[in-house]
Amino acid sequence: MNHLKKQDPKIYQAIKNEEKRQREGIELIASENYASPAVREALGSVFTNKYSEGYPGKRYYGGQEFTDVVETLAIERAKKLFKAEHINVQPHSGAPANMIAYNAVLKPGDKILGMNLSHGGHLTHGYPATFSAEIYNFIGYKTEADGKIDYDKLEKLAMKEKPKLILAGFSAYTRQLNYRKFSAIAKKTKAISMIDIAHIAGLIAGKAISNPIPYFDIVTTTTHKTLRGPRGGMIMCKEKYAKAIDKASFPGFQGGPHMNNIAAKAVAFGEALKPSFRKYAVQIIKNAKTLEKELRKYGFKIMFGKTDNHMILIDVFGSKGVAGKEAETALNKAGITVNKNVIPDDPRSPIDPSGIRIGTPAATTRGMKEREMEIIAGWINEALENRGDEKMLKRMRREVKALCKKFPIY
Ligand code: DSN
8 A cells, every 4th residue: 555655644544553453353243344355456446436327238428348347247146146036236335225125116105014123123124213214104023032023923013004015134133034924924915025134145145044035026235244245235136126126226316336346246246156155154153153152151141042143132231231332342442343232122222222243254254163252252251241350351452362363364
């Protein structure tokens, strides 16, 4: 980064510091990962200079010979990975992808059945402070005490509310969804079925969990979580909705697609098609299950019963009397990054909730396995039990750094 170093030392230094932070700490934020050097090269390429409104073969501006190559490759590779009928790789990220999908098939005021945020849903699935919640009429469904979704209850709710769209998917839920049931309920109530697979896309691509795409009319995702690509979004759908989705993306919601990002998505999809990605996806879940088992031994209360995917939601307040924010801060001091998170019907405020959410995709990318998960669980327990002991947290930070050194990111 010689140019940057000379021209803008402040930004250069911040990047260097961030590199160090990532290198020396354990990343347990369930939605984060490390993109490969090849993905980052595509992201930093000259495609960032190009405007290319429209789609391959149908652009508004000239000079599209090579943008068409990368966008077509991204679509073809994603189709191989997910077996979708139609794919749009232009959404800038997950929230815009959801907005585009809603806009494609709904009118303002239409009803959407989505998962309640505190039960694992996402902001864009109906949280009152979002634009989508201003435009559409969201009804939330919840999980049961055993952590599962009661599909009979969901069906009754759908029959009563008659939503135009039934939305599956989550950002903090840890159990496997019954795609077939979602699809059957949508069919029975004549609703459009949609699933947001942002969190589990990499697990699906790596065949570590089953593929929901055949069961849903519309599927949205991000490309930077378990899928380990650049920050970005994507929409997959049945051919029936292809035109509406494309139109809602451009010109409906977005302007020029970020072609450097689309090139990087294509590279990431190429990586996910390799056999090694399957091993990676399987290991992510093995690591999450080991972490969960170990945390249980230390008396942590695991939400939703257990994990079937890459993340674990822990009620740290209920288990150890530590609020989510305090837990996040103590772990950060020890070099372990997590995020505070609401738990189902959290009695505390979203600003300082009862839980923390942890996930294994990033640690797995750097090669950590079950043995390291056992060590990390011990650290989490020690840091939270002794959260006021600055000396101990500092010592732990050194131990964390030493472990990280054995598992380089790049
Ligand atoms: N911020 C992402 C996550 O952490 O799950 C979702 O938007």
